[in-house]
Amino acid sequence: MKPPTLADALIKKSFRPQSRTYDAKNFLGTNLMNARKFVLDESMSAFMADLAYASLLTCSDTGKAHKLLDGMRQLARLPHAVTWIEYDFRAKATRAVKEYGANILLGPEEIPEKCGWLCWRHPTLETAFMALQCSSHTYDDDGKRDEEPQAGAMAYSWRSEDGAPPWPAITIKDKPHPEGHLTGIMSYRSDSVRIVRAPHITEEFFNGYIGHTKYPPLKELSSDMRYLWALLATINDLPTQIVDVRASKGFVARGRYRKFVDHKVIHLTVPTKAYRRIAARAMVATRRKAHQVRSHWRRDWVHPAAALCDHDWIAEGNHVKCSRCHGQRIWIKEHTRGDAGLGITTHDYSVEHPVE
Numbered sequence: 001m002k003p004p005t006l007a008d009a010l011i012k013k014s015f016r017p018q019s020r021t022y023d024a025k026n027f028l029g030t031n032l033m034n035a036r037k038f039v040l041d042e043s044m045s046a047f048m049a050d051l052a053y054a055s056l057l058t059c060s061d062t063g064k065a066h067k068l069l070d071g072m073r074q075l076a077r078l079p080h081a082v083t084w085i086e087y088d089f090r091a092k093a094t095r096a097v098k099e100y101g102a103n104i105l106l107g108p109e110e111i112p113e114k115c116g117w118l119c120w121r122h123p124t125l126e127t128a129f130m131a132l133q134c135s136s137h138t139y140d141d142d143g144k145r146d147e148e149p150q151a152g153a154m155a156y157s158w159r160s161e162d163g164a165p166p167w168p169a170i171t172i173k174d175k176p177h178p179e180g181h182l183t184g185i186m187s188y189r190s191d192s193v194r195i196v197r198a199p200h201i202t203e204e205f206f207n208g209y210i211g212h213t214k215y216p217p218l219k220e221l222s223s224d225m226r227y228l229w230a231l232l233a234t235i236n237d238l239p240t241q242i243v244d245v246r247a248s249k250g251f252v253a254r255g256r257y258r259k260f261v262d263h264k265v266i267h268l269t270v271p272t273k274a275y276r277r278i279a280a281r282a283m284v285a286t287r288r289k290a291h292q293v294r295s296h297w298r299r300d301w302v303h304p305a306a307a308l309c310d311h312d313w314i315a316e317g318n319h320v321k322c323s324r325c326h327g328q329r330i331w332i333k334e335h336t337r338g339d340a341g342l343g344i345t346t347h348d349y350s351v352e353h354p355v356e
Contacts, residue, residue, distance in 0.1 A: 001010040001249055001251060003252075003260060004247075004260055005037075005039055005086055005114075005260070005261070005263060006086050006114040006115070006116050006135075006136055007032050007035075007037055007086060007116065007261055007263065008028070008030065008136060008151045008260045008261055009033050009086050009136065009149040010032055010134060010151065011029050011033055011261065012253065012259055013025055013148060013149055014028055014029025014032070015029070015253035015254055015258075021205070022200070022202055022205040023200040023202075024220070024295060027199060027200040028118070028151055028200040031082055031118060031120070031200075032084060032118060032261075033261065034082055035080070035082040035083055035084040035118060036079070036080040036082065036083055036084070037083075037084040037086070037261060037263035037264065038083070038084065038085050038086070038242075038263065038264050038265075038266055039069050039086045039087075039245075039263050039264070039265045039266065040085070040086065040265075040266050041088070041180045041265055041266065041267050041268070042088050042091045042117035043091075043267070043268045043270075044087070044240065044245070044266050044267060044268040045087040045088035045089070045091040045092045045332070046088075046091040046092055046094065046095040047095075047238075047268050047270070047275060047279065048087065048092050048198075048227050048230065048231055049092050049093075049095035049096035049099065049100060049102070049227075050095065050099070050226075050275045050276055050278075050279035051230035051231060051234055051279050051282065051283060052096070052184075052223070052230045053096070053099075053100040053102075053279075053338075053345040054276050054279035054280045055068060055279070055280055055283035055284075055286065056185075057100070057281070062185070062187050064089075065185050065188070066185070066187070066188055068175075068237065068283075068286060069183055069188055069190075069226070069229075069233045070190065071233075071286035072226070072230055072233050072283075072286045073158055073159075073160060073190070073192060073193070073229055074160050074161070074286075075131070075160070075229075075232070075233035075286055076158070076160060076228070076229040076232040077121075077127075077129070077160055077232060078119050078120075078121050078129055078232065079235075080121075081120070081121045082118075082119070082120055082121075083117075083118075083119045084116060084117070084118050084119070084263075085116060085117045085119065085231070086115070086116035086263075087114070087115060087135075088113070088114060088118065088120050089111060089112050089113065089115040089135070090112075090113060092227070093111055100325075104164075104224075108159060112135040112136045112137050113136045113137075114135070114136040115133065115134065115135045115136070116133075116135075117131045117132065117133060117134070117228055117313055118131070118132045118134060118151070119131045119132075119228075120199075122165075122166055122167075125159075125166055127159050127160045127161045128158075128159045128165045128166055129155065129157065129158055129159075129165075130155050130156070130157040130159070130165075130167060130196065130199070130309060131155060131156055131157075131225070131228055132151055132152055132155040132198050132199070133152045133155075133220065133221060133224055134149065134150065134151045134152065134153075135149065135150055135220075136149050137149070137150070138150040144155055144348075151198065151200065152198055152220065152221070153197070153198050153201050153205075153206055153209045153210075154170070154195055154196070154197065154198055154217060154218075154221065155195075155196050155197070155198045155199065156178075156182055156195055156196065156224075156225055157191065157193070157194045157196050158190075158192055158193045158194075158225070158229075159192040161192070162191075162192055162242075162307075163191070163192060163298070164191055164192065164194065165192065165193075165194050165196075166302070167194065167196045167216075168173065168196065168197075169194040169196060170195055170196060170197055172195060172217055172218060175218060177189055178193070178194075178195045178196065178218060179193040179225075179307060181218040181221065181222055181223075182195075182218075182221055182222075182223070182224060182225035182226070183223065183226040183229075184222060184223030184224050184226050185226075193225070197216075204313060205318055206233050230283065233286050234283060235266075235277050235287075237282050238268065238270075238278070238282055239267050239268070239269045239270055239278065240267060240268055240269060241266075241267040241269055242264050242265070242266050243264065243265045243267065244261050244262070244264055244269075245262060245263050245264065247259045247260040247261055247262050270350070283352060294330050295331070295332060295333055295334040296331075297320075297329045297330070297331060297332070298329065298330050298331075298332050299329060299330075300319065300327070300328035300329060302328075303321075303327055303328040304327050304328065305322055305325055305327025305328070305329065306324075306325035306327060309322060309324050309325040309327070310324065311324065311325070311327070312324055313329075317330060318330060318331045
């Protein structure tokens with residue numbers, strides 16, 4: 001039976017022996033089975049284009065566009081530790097091209113039917129996230145269409161606060177700032193965004209892919225992060241209806257009958273003529289007023305301090321280092337974050353002692 005969702009198709013494929021050549025421990029299939037799953041219907045998938053473009057088109061200069069992207073990033077958090085979001089790629093691409101003139105250089109027959117993001121939250125840093133793009137088909141090096149579902153060899157990571165994500169970055173030749181490609185705003189720069197090796201791909205397999213692929217490595221990820229950020233930043237403020245779908249059928253793999261996965265379908269409940277207006281209103285929250293951030297110590301995630309260590313801190317410039325566990329903490333200076341054009345918010349702090 002044909003899998004009802006892209007997630008099911010990827011899980012089914014993960015049981016095949018050839019999948020173990022690059023994913024020996026079935027990391028991808030296991031995480032897909034354990035993820036909380038959301039499937040966007042056709043109208044909700046198309047609406048992602050409105051979210052990605054509506055507010056961006058109101059930015060009068062690149063500086064405003066960069067602040068908007070930072071606002072999206074700061075609000076883009078996952079609802080669950082492992083989350084799968086699936087959508088109708090053709091509906092999204094059609095809306096982006098027809099309504100906003102998106103430069104999607106793919107013919108109708110080349111566009112995959114479905115795409116999805118498998119997303120993780122870092123196990124110890126709750127503001128760090130990773131997303132892996134998956135599609136219902138791809139192309140081999142000879143340009144022949146492969147109808148098998150495929151997960152990307154590269155993923156991207158971000159932090160919703162300032163600072164580098166904890167996963168090691170990879171360098172793409174002649175692309176020192178991949179965040180411009182990922183967001184579709186080529187001048188955008190952020191130390192809080194990185195390209196990383198997909199967690200299910202072995203380093204050897206990845207190096208072979210990068211060294212031999214005929215396609216630009218970032219081409220398939222162009223603007224992808226902006227769509228995901230816009231969705232995550234606004235999903236709780238959109239007029240949607242969520243319906244649970246319980247799997248009743250399945251497939252046989254490795255001598256066992258396995259049911260397809262349960263998931264939730266997200267339906268958009270917006271009148272046809274109100275798409276742009278609703279999208280613009282939803283994105284208002286991402287343009288945050290300027291606000292002061294107090295000076296504070298931040299843990300160094302590259303050199304974390306041991307939890308049970310009786311620390312002996314030694315000051316070294318703008319950070320301190322423990323002489324026992326060698327963990328570090330970094331001093332973040334007081335600064336202002338946000339868009340002063342929208343107003344300025346000040347914070348007052350009070351220290352109180354409970355009345356006995």
